[in-house]
Amino acid sequence: AQSVSQHNHHVILSEAASLELGCNYSYGGTVNLFWYVQYPGQHLQLLLKYFSGDPLVKGIKGFEAEFIKSKFSFNLRKPSVQWSDTAEYFCAGPAHSGNTGKLIFGQGTTLQVKP
Amino acid sequence: SAVISQKPSRDICQRGTSLTIQCQVDSQVTMMFWYRQQPGQSLTLIATANQGSEATYESGFVIDKFPISRPNLTFSTLTVSNMSPEDSSIYLCSVDSGETQYFGPGTRLLVL
Known part of the structure; x- marks a missing residue:
């Protein structure tokens, strides 16, 4: 069955520290991967997505993610975090092969950035 | 992109009652989805809302309940x-637009 897993459940960083959140997927077929962010009190927003092509994708707010097929990974990175990056981060992929639009989400990672 | 609104934004209900949540999109979309986010957990897909036919439910969710x-x-x-x-x-509505899913603000439900 398709699955998406996130390694880190709760991450605490100081401002200006570098960030890397792990995401692994487990399925075959078309690989479409997403990172979503949910800021406190706000709704889910798309950070970035990978469909094909350059495995290093850049998103909003300085975030990027690298798709590494051999490792089944799609880790999220940011070189220098800000207090405003405090949020819940979700990795997601297709729930069923064939990219029907349905998503399966990882467990989520709570990022707390200390000023 | 797509802008999605949901009503109500939150509600407190008594056990045994029912609540209907509305989802409105600012453009026509083929596929709409409903997700659930239980406290402290990730999002789980409930069903796909199909226009003109019955919804398609994921494992563990049934039409009588949802x-x-x-x-x-x-x-x-x-x-x-x-x-x-x-x-x-939290119950969330989402739509598939341009190979990306957009999410509504969610409806926060508390059942006493």
């Missing part, structure tokens, strides 16, 4: 029936 309507290409409703405290969650 009836869904999709009368047109911009609107859908999800009803949480015969509620119990275990139904306390």
